[in-house]
Amino acid sequence: AAVKRGIDWLQIRIGAPGDAVSTLSGGNQQKVVLAKWLMTEPRIILLNDPTRGIDVGTKQEVYRLMRALADQGAAILFYSTDYDELIGCCDRVAIMYGGRIVRELEGDELTETNIVASALNVDAATSANARAEGAHA
Structure with missing residues (x-):
């Protein structure tokens, strides 16, 4: 149930439920990693260039997720060299x-x-x- 919730919340695009994570796009692989962390309900989240190498649409999904987590009280610390990302998210x-x-x-x-x-x-x-x-x- 938690895995299904993570897939739905992060809008992870998968082929078949049994497919290996390595068969997913880079953006969806990134979201799988985020989903695994989020299942632990962390209060502090550390990210290093969380959107590097992913498409624009997936970036927007990651930004939406980070804002939702911050709105729920999580502290999010991340490193980025993308000025627009820093200005838009922080x-x-x-x-x-x-x-x-x-x-x-x-x-x-x-x-x-x-x-x-x-x-x-x-x-x-x-x-x-x-x-x-x-x-x-």
Whole structure:
């Protein structure tokens, strides 16, 4: 029953019920992985480029799922290099460098321009610090 519910909720397109997951499209394979995790009813979900390599329609389904889970109280943390994805899906974006959060953007600040500027400022500041430290060595 839980498997059927996951297939229906995530709109996983399968051939026959006994088909191997490896025979599914990349997007449907991704949704199978999500369905397995969701059966555990997690409160925190960590995703790494959750829509990389999947078609536009499936991306929209994954976004819908992430929003539904967040609306149900789950915390969703994910890494993405897709600015549109970050802006469209996130309430808050943290820019990291060297394992540290160097800037957080939310609300009206959450734009592609601000994301790129934050990342570039981090790189420029880090390079300047490295040069300064090298000059003092």
